[in-house]
Amino acid sequence: xxxxxxxxxxxxxxxxxxxxxxxxxxxxxxxxxxxxxxxxxxxxxxxxxxxxxxxxxxxxxxxxxxxxxxxxxxxxxxxxxxxxxxxxxxxxxxxxxxxxxxxxxxxxxxxxxxxxxxxxxxxxxxxxxxxxxxx
Amino acid sequence: xxxxxxxxxxxxxxxxxxxxxxxxxxxxxxxxxxxxxxxxxxxxxxxxxxxxxxxxxxxxxxxxxxxxxxxxxxxxxxxxxxxxxxxxxxxxxxxxxxxxxxxxxxxxxxxx
Numbered sequence: 001x002x003x004x005x006x007x008x009x010x011x012x013x014x015x016x017x018x019x020x021x022x023x024x025x026x027x028x029x030x031x032x033x034x035x036x037x038x039x040x041x042x043x044x045x046x047x048x049x050x051x052x053x054x055x056x057x058x059x060x061x062x063x064x065x066x067x068x069x070x071x072x073x074x075x076x077x078x079x080x081x082x083x084x085x086x087x088x089x090x091x092x093x094x095x096x097x098x099x100x101x102x103x104x105x106x107x108x109x110x111x112x113x114x115x116x117x118x119x120x121x122x123x124x125x126x127x128x129x130x131x132x133x134x135x
Numbered sequence: 136x137x138x139x140x141x142x143x144x145x146x147x148x149x150x151x152x153x154x155x156x157x158x159x160x161x162x163x164x165x166x167x168x169x170x171x172x173x174x175x176x177x178x179x180x181x182x183x184x185x186x187x188x189x190x191x192x193x194x195x196x197x198x199x200x201x202x203x204x205x206x207x208x209x210x211x212x213x214x215x216x217x218x219x220x221x222x223x224x225x226x227x228x229x230x231x232x233x234x235x236x237x238x239x240x241x242x243x244x245x246x247x
Binding site for chain 2: 013014016017020037038040041044045048051052095096098099101102103104106107109110113114
C-alpha cells in the first residue's frame with residue numbers, strides 16, 4: 001500500500017471544492033487517472049454528508065482525507081469526528097423513482113454506484129468511511 | 136450564483152455563469168430560478184455549458200426549478216459537461232428532462 005495524498009482540513013462548504021481540486025490534481029498523475037470523475041462525484045457527496053450530518057450541531061469540524069494505492073485498487077478513507085452514522089452503518093441507498101421528481105435522496109446512491117466497495121467504522125469517537133475503487 | 140437570460144424566438148435561454156452547482160449555492164440557485172421564471176411562458180432552456188460540476192444538492196435544485204414552474208412553462212437543459220452528464224444519467228434524471236447538445240440547438244428546435 002502506498003500513500004497518494006493525505007490531508008486534514010476544516011469541513012466547510014467552502015473547503016469542499018479545494019479538497020476535490022487537490023484530489024483531482026493528484027489523481028491525474030496516477031494510474032487512477034480514469035477514475036477522476038467518479039471520485040469527484042462520490043467524494044463530494046461524502047464531504048457534504050460530513051458537513052450536513054456529522055457536524056450538524058457544530059459551526060465547523062475537521063475532516064481527514066487519505067488516498068492510497070492498494071495493489072491497484074484506489075482506497076479513499078474519509079475520517080471525521082462528528083456524530084456517528086445512524087445505526088453505525090452505511091445508509092441504504094435506493095434510487096428515487098425519476099418520475100417522482102425527488103429533490104433529494106441521491107447522495108448515497110451515487111456513492112455506492114460509483115465505488116466498488118463502501119465500509120463504515122465508528123472508532124474512538126471518529127467516523128471512518130472507506131471507499132474502494134478497482135480500476 | 137450568476138444567471139443571465141437571453142430571449143430567443145423559441146425559448147428563454149438561462150445561462151449559468153458558474154463552474155459548480157453544489158451544496159453551498161443550491162438554495163440560492165433554486166431561488167434565483169424561481170425569480171427568473173415568475174413571468175413568461177413556454178420554454179426555458181438552462182444552459183449548463185460553464186458548469187463542470189454538480190452534486191446531489193445541485194441536482195435537487197435543478198429538479199426543484201422544474202417543479203416550481205407554472206403551467207405553460209417548461210424547463211429543458213443544454214450543454215451537459217461530462218460530470219454533469221454522468222450525474223443525470225446515473226440518477227436517471229436524464230429521462231425526465233429534454234436535453235440538448237447546445238443552447239443554440241435548443242433555440243432552434245421547436246418544442247415537442
